[in-house]
Amino acid sequence: MLSRLGLPLSLLLLAALASLIIALGVGSAQISPAQIWDVALGHIGQGGGDALARTMVMELRLPRALSAFAVGGLLAVAGALMQVLLRNPLADPYVLGLSGGASIGALAAMLGGLGGLAISGSAFGGALFSTFLVFGLAHGSGSWTPSRLLLTGVVVAAGWGAVITLMLALSPAERLPGMLYWLMGDLSYARTPWPPLLLLLATCVVLIPLGRSLNVLARGPQQAAALGVAVRPLEWCIYVAASLLTAAAVTTAGSIGFVGLVVPHMLRLLLGNDQRLILPACALAGGTLLVLADTLARTMIAPEQLPVGVITALLGVPTFLFLLYRSR
Amino acid sequence: MSVLATRDLIIDVPERAGGMPLNLVIEPGQVWGVLGPNGAGKTTLLHTLAGLHAPRSGSVQLNDSVLGHLRRRHIAQRLGVVFQDRQDGFPATVLETALIGRHPYLSPWQMEGADDYARAEAALERLDVAHLRDRLVSTLSGGERQRVAIATVLTQAPNLWLADEPTNHLDLHHQSAVMALMAEQAAKGQAVIMCLHDLNLAARWCDHILLLYPNGEACWGPRDSMLVPSALESLYRQKLAVVEVDGAPVFVPIKG
Secondary structure, eight states: OHHHHHHHHHHHHHHHHHHHHHHHHHHHSOOOHHHHHHHHHHHHHHSOOOOOOOOIIIIIIHHHHHHHHHHHHHHHHHHHHHHTTTTTOOOOOOTTHHHHHHHHHHHHHHTOOOOOOHHHHHHHHHHHHHHHHHHHHSSSSSSOOHHHHHHHHHHHHHHHHHHHHHHHSSGGGGHHHHHHHHHHHHGGGOOOOOHHHHHHHHHHHHHEEEHHHOOOOOOTTHHHHHHTOOOOHHHHHHHHHHHHHHHHHHHHHHHEEEEEEHHHHHHHHOOOOOOHHHHHHHHHHHHHHHHHHHHHHHTTTTTTTHHHHHHHHHHHHHHHHHHHHTOO | OEEEEEEEEEOOTOOOOOOOBBEEETTTEEEEEOOOOOTSHHHHHHHTTTTOOOOEEEEEEEEEEEEGSSSSHHHHOOOOOOOOOOOOOSOOOOHHHHHGGGGSSOOOTTTOOOOHHHHHHHHHHHHGGGGGSSSGGGSSSSHHHHHHHHHHHHHHHSSEEEEEETTTOOOHHHHHHHHHHHHHHHHHTEEEEEEOSOOHHHHHHEEEEEOOOOOOOOEEEHHHHOOHHHHHHHHOOOEEEEEETTTTEEEOOOOO
């Protein structure tokens, strides 16, 4: 029983470590795995490691790679949760208009000439505002249903899309590149990787005991209630958790598409639908995917950088279509 | 001690003004059949008894505790529901589906153990679907899915079965096998309440009958006092002919 969970997770963990080593080694100056090892040892023990390699790894590449890992993991876990909540395997973390709200917040801060922390804070506020708006509207006078939540989210997202276009049209030209990069997802905004990384870890620990309840919930609310699941509190919990995870991810790196849709879906096709396996697997695979995508984004046309969202979409769309085509 | 009792229960059927308060007492070992035309509220009644639907007034008591005060997990250890329709959002195998019947008994950190697997496999065997254990439920026929759903509740092993048309989609042999399973559960001291459309299955396998009329009127009691042709004719607004076969009445609709 444990090996059923253990084997896929160990393989994914190895892939995650490999992706981090690649991300640390590749760039304007190549650093070999041996050097990375030296740096790691040097950092723990005394001296050792060459100073430049050490600065590059510890201060530039490692924080960025860890941020990418955290954001990818958060998005994939949020996507998997949204899919269970809406009982729709094609839902994604942005489906409820959350990234639109975050984008409005971030763009407004940029338009106001604010930087750094203010952009992040404003994006987080926008994401939460959008979450509550959608939930409040979908709840209405009666109770909400997945289809009603989905429709409200899609329509609110479309509304945010129009506002974003309007803001871009009205923005002064010199601010446009920054805004466009933010909209397409960009990890160079990421500062410290620890808050999203800790959030990811905490979420996984909290979700594992809920895994079997989520499995039952995926079979419909009535069946779940008949099997002893307190459906409404669990749905609330998933909704709030998925929103927080997405908001944290969007705040760290802008809106990065397809990770939250493609990663859970691919893992479901490969590993089945046990949420106890899928959720930690999503954290690892989503993180790995985004670390690799970000490494590509900063090396493909170096010294220029591409928005990482473009890479995830370019990788994600064909993979997804291929899997969907094969699965018929 | 009764398994389930209702006190002045009025079920909440949309656009129905009132209805007769139900004071049912279900004892261990009894098999109840709920009969009524389409839209009479059979499913609503069953969901109300399961605590999945709030009653308009009155209360339901499970083992002498008010259902609304119990936790869902606690309820699920005593009462199992076979639903009339099922949605499958995500693909799952037959064995995985039966295994979720163990959910109410496992703690959050616990994985299903050998005993849980053994129960699920025995239930699949009992319902004649063990050979399908690794198939995806979405690829099964309607009757096979119905049997998997019943196997899930058998894995759950409740004291009280609430089954909404358990013979739906089943062929003749499996209809009779499922009814025999229900009777066997009752003989072991559990209680069964099921909604049925087939009067003849009710006449053969149920010992108590509840007749539910579209206007909310109801009457209930031992089978022989309920399965009276005149009462059934007014219930379904259908003329019936009755013959006796194998010691049980058989009702046949007649023209006119």
